[in-house]
Amino acid sequence: MPCPNLNTLTPFLYPFSESDLLAAYRFARRIASSAPRRLHRYTHTAPAIVTSRLNPTPDNYATTPFTDRCTISLHAGSGGNGCVSFVREKFISEGPPNGGDGGSGGNIYIQAIRNETSLHKVARIRDFRAGRGGHGQGSSKGGQRGEDIVIQVPVGTVVRELSRWDPVAVEEELFWEDLKEKRRLKKEAAIAAAEAAAEAAEAAKLAGEELPEEVKDTPTFEVETIPGAKRREKWLLYPGANLSTLLTSELPDLPRPERSSLAAMEPRSPIRLDLDEPMERPLLLAAGALGGHGNPHFAKKEMPRPKFATKGNGGLRLMLHLELKLLADVGLVGLPNAGKSTLLRAVSNSRARVGSWAFTTLQPNIGTVVLDDFKGRPRFDAHVTKGRTKFTIADIPGLIEDAHLDKGLGLDFLRHVERAAVLAFVLDLSAGDAVAALKALWREVSAFEQRSSKERLDESAAIVDWQPLDAIAPIDPDAPFELPPLELPPMSGKPWFVVATKADLEGTQDNFARLQAYLNDVAAGAQEHPSGHEDAWKEVLRVLPVSAIQGAGVEQLPEVVLELLDRGSAQGT
Numbered sequence: 001m002p003c004p005n006l007n008t009l010t011p012f013l014y015p016f017s018e019s020d021l022l023a024a025y026r027f028a029r030r031i032a033s034s035a036p037r038r039l040h041r042y043t044h045t046a047p048a049i050v051t052s053r054l055n056p057t058p059d060n061y062a063t064t065p066f067t068d069r070c071t072i073s074l075h076a077g078s079g080g081n082g083c084v085s086f087v088r089e090k091f092i093s094e095g096p097p098n099g100g101d102g103g104s105g106g107n108i109y110i111q112a113i114r115n116e117t118s119l120h121k122v123a124r125i126r127d128f129r130a131g132r133g134g135h136g137q138g139s140s141k142g143g144q145r146g147e148d149i150v151i152q153v154p155v156g157t158v159v160r161e162l163s164r165w166d167p168v169a170v171e172e173e174l175f176w177e178d179l180k181e182k183r184r185l186k187k188e189a190a191i192a193a194a195e196a197a198a199e200a201a202e203a204a205k206l207a208g209e210e211l212p213e214e215v216k217d218t219p220t221f222e223v224e225t226i227p228g229a230k231r232r233e234k235w236l237l238y239p240g241a242n243l244s245t246l247l248t249s250e251l252p253d254l255p256r257p258e259r260s261s262l263a264a265m266e267p268r269s270p271i272r273l274d275l276d277e278p279m280e281r282p283l284l285l286a287a288g289a290l291g292g293h294g295n296p297h298f299a300k301k302e303m304p305r306p307k308f309a310t311k312g313n314g315g316l317r318l319m320l321h322l323e324l325k326l327l328a329d330v331g332l333v334g335l336p337n338a339g340k341s342t343l344l345r346a347v348s349n350s351r352a353r354v355g356s357w358a359f360t361t362l363q364p365n366i367g368t369v370v371l372d373d374f375k376g377r378p379r380f381d382a383h384v385t386k387g388r389t390k391f392t393i394a395d396i397p398g399l400i401e402d403a404h405l406d407k408g409l410g411l412d413f414l415r416h417v418e419r420a421a422v423l424a425f426v427l428d429l430s431a432g433d434a435v436a437a438l439k440a441l442w443r444e445v446s447a448f449e450q451r452s453s454k455e456r457l458d459e460s461a462a463i464v465d466w467q468p469l470d471a472i473a474p475i476d477p478d479a480p481f482e483l484p485p486l487e488l489p490p491m492s493g494k495p496w497f498v499v500a501t502k503a504d505l506e507g508t509q510d511n512f513a514r515l516q517a518y519l520n521d522v523a524a525g526a527q528e529h530p531s532g533h534e535d536a537w538k539e540v541l542r543v544l545p546v547s548a549i550q551g552a553g554v555e556q557l558p559e560v561v562l563e564l565l566d567r568g569s570a571q572g573t
C-alpha cells in the first residue's frame, strides 16, 4: 500500500488526521499569544502613511468619461410619399382624387448646454437620424411629420462641416437641366418651322400660287419630348400597378423641387460654428425634406382622375467634426508632476488624481472655485469679486520640453486652456531651476499658438468643392469661398501669473528668489518676455509661493485670479 503522505490527493481525502488537528491547535495558540507583540512591532516599524484630501492615495480620485473630438453623421428626415386615392361613396363610384401629401422629415438641431463637459455621449451615438415623414393617406390625410433630433454638446464645442449630400439640390439641378433642354428643343423646332414656312412661301411664289392660309399665320411646330420620362423613379402609381404600367403610362412634368421653409434658417455651407455660450434654443443644422404630392395636385381638365403621386424628397446628409475646447477662466500649465492637480484640489472641491509620477493626469479636469462661502458672509469684498460668485480652473496633463515635437502627450491638451482668460504657470520649486522651467513652458505655449493660428488660416482659406443650389445660395461657383477666421486673442496676450509650489520642501527659497527677480526684470523690460513676443502681456507679473499639499498660501490665488480676470476683460473691451 502506498504511503498516504506521498499521494497528492491525501489532503483532500483525509483533511484532518488526528496529529494534524493537534498541530493546528498548537499553531493557533502560538499565533494568538504572539498577536499583540506582532501588532506592536508592525505599528512601530511600518512608515507612517498620512493621507489627507490634499495628499490622497493614488486610488482616491473621481473621473468622468471624457472625449474632446469626434466625427458624426447627420441624416435629416426624408419626406413621406404622396398618396393616390379617390373619393368613393355611395352613388359616387368614380369620385375626384383625394390622396394626401407626404409628411416632411424631422429636423436636426444642435444646442450647447452648460451641464455637459465632454463629447463622449455624442461620439458614442455617432449616427444621428431624424425620423422620416409619414406617407399621405386617403381622404386627403397628410402624412405625419418626422421626429426631430436635438444634439446636445458642451459649451466650447467647435463644429466643422466635412462633407454634405443634398438630394434636393441634385433634384434642382436635374430640373433646371431638363428645363434648359426643353427650351432648346422648343427653339430648334421654332426655327425649323420658320424655315419650312419660308421655303413653302418661296416655292409658292415661284409657282405663282397664292400662299396657303396656315403658312401666312405664325408657323406651327411640335416639340418632341416625353414629359416626365426621365425621372420615372420619382413617381408613384396607384397601389397594385406593376412596373410596365409605370414605364408606359404618360406622366406629367415633375413639379419643381421644393425645400421646407425652415431650410432658410440653416447655417450657410460649409458649416463652421463656435458654440462658446450656452444656448437657450437649439440651432437648426439640417431641415427635414418635404413630402411628395398627393394625386389631387395633378388633376387637370384633360385628366380629372390622375393615378399618380410623387415620392418624398431625400433628407440632407452631413458629416460634421466636433471639437471641444473647454472654457475655463483659468488654465493651469506646468511640467508633469509639478503639483497642478494638488493645487486644483487645494482651491476647489475637485477630486483630480494625484500621484508622485509623471502624467498622473491624462484628461483635463475642471474645478470650480466658489468665492462666496454661502454662510451669508462673502469671503471677498464686492469690489474684489465684481459680482462673480465663482470661477473655473482647468487642469490639463503636464507638458514636457519639446512637446511640440509630439513628445510626452504632445501639445493637443493646450487647446483646453487656449480660451482661458488667465493662464497660471505651475512651477515645482524643488525640481531644478524654476526660471528655466518657465521658459520651457512658454516655448511650448508659443509653438502651440503658432500651430493653431496656421490651422485657422488654412481653414479660413478652405474652398468649397460642393456648391449648394444657386437658388438658395446665389454665389459664384468659381470664386473661392473665404471663411472668416476664428477670432481668438493670442495666448501671449493673456494675463498670466506663476504659482511656485512645493514651497514646504527644504532649499526652495533660493529658487523662489531667483524666479521672483526674473519676473521683476521681465515686468520692467530688462529681460525678454519668456514667450519671445514683444507685445506679450506683462502688466503685473505675480508669483505666489504655495504649499498645495498643506493648503498654505493658496488662499491668495482667488484674489490674484480675480484681479487678472478684471484686467483681462478691461483689455478686451
Ligand SMILES: Nc1nc2c(ncn2[C@@H]2O[C@H](COP(=O)(O)OP(=O)(O)OP(=O)(O)O)[C@@H](O)[C@H]2O)c(=O)[nH]1
Residues within 6 Å of the ligand: 055, 334, 335, 336, 337, 338, 339, 340, 341, 342, 343, 353, 354, 355, 356, 357, 358, 359, 360, 361, 362, 396, 397, 398, 399, 501, 502, 503, 504, 505, 546, 547, 548, 549, 550
Ligand atoms: N511637498 C509637496 N509635495 C507636493 C505639493 N504639491 C504636490 N505635491 C506632490 O507632488 C506629486 C505630484 O502632484 P500632482 O498634483 O499629481 O502633480 P501634477 O502636476 O498634477 O502631475 P501630472 O498630472 O502628472 O502632470 C504628488 O506626489 C504630490 O503629493 C506641495 O506643495 N508640496
Ligand SMILES: [Mg+2]
Residues within 6 Å of the ligand: 340, 341, 342, 353, 354, 360, 361, 395, 396, 397
Ligand atoms: Mg495632474
